[in-house]
Amino acid sequence: MSVKSNTNILLLGVNHTTAPVEVRERLAIPAARLADATRSLAHQPGVREALILSTCNRVELLTVYEDGAASEAASQAPGLPSPSALRFLQDYLNIGVADIQPHVYQYREQEAIRHLFRVASSLDSMVVGEAQILGQVKQSWSVAREVGAIGSTDAFSSTLDPLLQRAFSVAKRVRTETRIGSTSVSIASVAAELARKIFGSLAGKTVLIVGAGKMSDLTARHLIEQGATMLLVSNRTMERAEAIADALRTPTITTGVLPYEQLHEQAHRADVIITSTGAAASDPTGQIFTVSSARDLLRRRRNRPVFFIDIAVPRDVETGVNELEGCFVYDIDDLQQVAAANQTSRSREAEAAESIVSSEAASYAGRLAQAPATESIKQLLMNAEAVRQSELARTAARLAAQPLSPEQQAAVEALTQSLTSKLLHAQLAALRTPRNEGESK
Amino acid sequence: MAMSLIWLRVAVLLYGVAALAVLPAALYNQPRWRHVAFPAALAGAFFHFVSLAEMLSAAHHALPVETHETLSLLGLLLAAAFVVLTLSYRTVSFGIFLLPIAVLLTIVPAFRAGHETILYVHSGWLFLHIALLLTAYAALFLSLIASLLYLVQEHRLKRKLTTSKRTWIPPLETLDQIALKALLFGFPCMTAGLLIGSVVALETIGPTFFADPKVLLSFAMWIAYSLMIFIRRHSGLRGRRAVYLSSFVFLVVLAVWSANLLSKVHSFPTP
Numbered sequence: 053m054s055v056k057s058n059t060n061i062l063l064l065g066v067n068h069t070t071a072p073v074e075v076r077e078r079l080a081i082p083a084a085r086l087a088d089a090t091r092s093l094a095h096q097p098g099v100r101e102a103l104i105l106s107t108c109n110r111v112e113l114l115t116v117y118e119d120g121a122a123s124e125a126a127s128q129a130p131g132l133p134s135p136s137a138l139r140f141l142q143d144y145l146n147i148g149v150a151d152i153q154p155h156v157y158q159y160r161e162q163e164a165i166r167h168l169f170r171v172a173s174s175l176d177s178m179v180v181g182e183a184q185i186l187g188q189v190k191q192s193w194s195v196a197r198e199v200g201a202i203g204s205t206d207a208f209s210s211t212l213d214p215l216l217q218r219a220f221s222v223a224k225r226v227r228t229e230t231r232i233g234s235t236s237v238s239i240a241s242v243a244a245e246l247a248r249k250i251f252g253s254l255a256g257k258t259v260l261i262v263g264a265g266k267m268s269d270l271t272a273r274h275l276i277e278q279g280a281t282m283l284l285v286s287n288r289t290m291e292r293a294e295a296i297a298d299a300l301r302t303p304t305i306t307t308g309v310l311p312y313e314q315l316h317e318q319a320h321r322a323d324v325i326i327t328s329t330g331a332a333a334s335d336p337t338g339q340i341f342t343v344s345s346a347r348d349l350l351r352r353r354r355n356r357p358v359f360f361i362d363i364a365v366p367r368d369v370e371t372g373v374n375e376l377e378g379c380f381v382y383d384i385d386d387l388q389q390v391a392a393a394n395q396t397s398r399s400r401e402a403e404a405a406e407s408i409v410s411s412e413a414a415s416y417a418g419r420l421a422q423a424p425a426t427e428s429i430k431q432l433l434m435n436a437e438a439v440r441q442s443e444l445a446r447t448a449a450r451l452a453a454q455p456l457s458p459e460q461q462a463a464v465e466a467l468t469q470s471l472t473s474k475l476l477h478a479q480l481a482a483l484r485t486p487r488n489e490g491e492s493k
Numbered sequence: 494m495a496m497s498l499i500w501l502r503v504a505v506l507l508y509g510v511a512a513l514a515v516l517p518a519a520l521y522n523q524p525r526w527r528h529v530a531f532p533a534a535l536a537g538a539f540f541h542f543v544s545l546a547e548m549l550s551a552a553h554h555a556l557p558v559e560t561h562e563t564l565s566l567l568g569l570l571l572a573a574a575f576v577v578l579t580l581s582y583r584t585v586s587f588g589i590f591l592l593p594i595a596v597l598l599t600i601v602p603a604f605r606a607g608h609e610t611i612l613y614v615h616s617g618w619l620f621l622h623i624a625l626l627l628t629a630y631a632a633l634f635l636s637l638i639a640s641l642l643y644l645v646q647e648h649r650l651k652r653k654l655t656t657s658k659r660t661w662i663p664p665l666e667t668l669d670q671i672a673l674k675a676l677l678f679g680f681p682c683m684t685a686g687l688l689i690g691s692v693v694a695l696e697t698i699g700p701t702f703f704a705d706p707k708v709l710l711s712f713a714m715w716i717a718y719s720l721m722i723f724i725r726r727h728s729g730l731r732g733r734r735a736v737y738l739s740s741f742v743f744l745v746v747l748a749v750w751s752a753n754l755l756s757k758v759h760s761f762p763t764p
Contacts, residue, residue, distance in 0.1 A: 357731075378731065
């Protein structure tokens with residue numbers, strides 16, 4: 053159902069599906085310039101309210117036009133971007149229309165509302181369900197409010213403020229009612245999620261990196277994000293180990309280096325061990341953690357669980373280690389399988405989320421279309437009440453010599469109220485009839 | 494009908510609501526149902542407590558303490574354990590086991606009041622003796638559930654079944670903590686409960702009570718309980734072996750419970 057309204061909402065943008073990174077990086081607005089850019093967009097002729105969302109995957113301009121400018125924007129052919137937005141892009145970012153036009157999408161009214169809800173709910177993200185986008189939308193909203201490009205909800209005329217607040221609650225509803233963001237889809241985040249299933253909170257846990265590599269570095273960073281506070285690095289080359297430890301050190305993370313020769317004596321200090329040496333490539337019997345060394349490690353840990361993340365190919369941890377009580381071994385294939393299954397599950401959840409977003413967008417657009425009627429009803433009732441009160445006052449003044457008894461006053465009050473209601477009934481009913489219903493008739 | 498009985502029925506109803514609501518909350522990952530399950534269990538425990546307090550204040554030397562009423566107190570303790578776990582560990586998973594049992598233990602005394610049993614002396618101390626031992630039993634039961642869940646979660650993680658629907662089981666370390674903390678909490682309760690019972694029995698019956706089968710089994714239970722804590726703490730016992738140990742002690746507890754039939758010390762006259 054498409055609801056026609058005269059709110060003049062227009063959304064124009066590019067994202068990871070419509071524009072290559074070369075175009076997106078030219079359009080991207082850094083956080084430091086966001087306030088200035090938003091102010092500049094809001095000052096374009098005909099623009100009443102404005103918001104800019106700029107992330108690494110999208111740049112979107114959300115605007116509300118003045119009534120006069122609406123006709124200008126509406127007169128454009130459906131595929132053509134609105135002149136004000138294009139003028140802004142040209143003037144502010146110094147980019148030619150021809151360069152960006154093939155990559156731009158544009159939505160109006162209900163479609164714009166729906167798109168905004170999809171973006172805030174992370175349905176339009178590169179990694180569907182990621183949580184970061186909602187924070188970025190909130191940041192843009194906050195900047196737009198600060199520079200006065202969006203009115204507050206109290207202000208009678210603001211369209212974007214309640215719309216954005218609605219977008220946040222739709223995003224929250226999607227998170228609550230679907231499991232779209234509950235699973236991890238990258239190898240590193242899957243490893244961190246598995247660690248949480250073993251240890252609960254990772255606060256105070258120790259992570260040991262054996263070997264060097266981008267993937268082990270990324271996985272360690274994810275574990276640190278989840279609360280791990282101690283990081284140990286062990287590598288055949290001491291300098292390399294020290295370099296990794298230095299790179300991962302932060303004020304809240306303690307890092308240390310384990311000499312490779314002492315690995316087996318010290319490994320029990322770690323709750324999570326990430327291995328990526330591939331030592332077995334040169335020596336098929338050269339796996340770093342064998343069943344017997346893992347048994348020894350468990351004994352030193354007094355059977356406290358230990359999680360091996362083996363991302364080396366060939367593997368660093370002997371298969372049998374996973375059979376030991378308290379040892380959990382996930383190799384690269386295991387992690388990839390979990391990530392793929394989570395991705396499938398997210399896609400299923402996304403279907404449910406799409407239906408929530410569509411119904412919320414239709415309902416919001418419908419309410420927006422009714423808003424002017426609500427104001428007219430309020431005005432009509434206020435006028436009628438003012439006339440009634442003034443007539444009552446005049447009559448009371450005329451009867452000042454013989455004032456009415458309280459019972460008579462109550463009867464006159466009821467009579468005038470009833471008359472007003474009956475006289476207004478037809479007009480109120482006409483105003484309350486939904487606009488689209490009227491049009492379809 | 495006594496007010497205490499009305500409150501008990503309200504508690505049963507609320508426990509029932511909580512037991513049903515916890516299923517979608519935990520098994521189908523519908524977090525909204527938590528907002529039904531937790532308040533319902535909390536309110537149920539409150540009304541259960543009010544019912545118990547009214548019953549005790551109305552009683553002077555006689556208490557309606559048939560087996561059913563004693564079980565109802567165990568039901569209250571299990572519901573309270575659910576409330577504490579939800580608040581401490583943000584998990585309603587244990588409600589799947591604890592709440593239906595709380596309903597079952599409470600439903601009979603709520604709809605069929607027991608006959609009054611005359612407790613001639615020390616009725617306050619005897620109540621404390623019963624309450625402390627029931628708390629220890631509840632703690633042991635909780636520890637057993639936590640150990641069983643540990644086993645299930647460990648199996649899932651080892652078999653790489655982490656994408657299945659059973660995401661409601663808390664992390665391994667949390668389960669281990671719950672299992673151990675429950676035991677550590679239950680142990681002093683059991684010790685104090687047995688001591689109070691022994692002193693009261695010595696005063697009223699004399700040294701012959703040591704020959705009672707239930708009393709002997711109770712001391713065996715205390716030894717098994719303390720051994721279990723010692724082994725868990727000092728060898729870091731977890732997983733399958735911890736479940737075997739908890740199950741063994743739980744069997745001893747059941748034996749102690751059923752020994753009421755053979756016990757002379759634990760049979761009370763009815764008017």
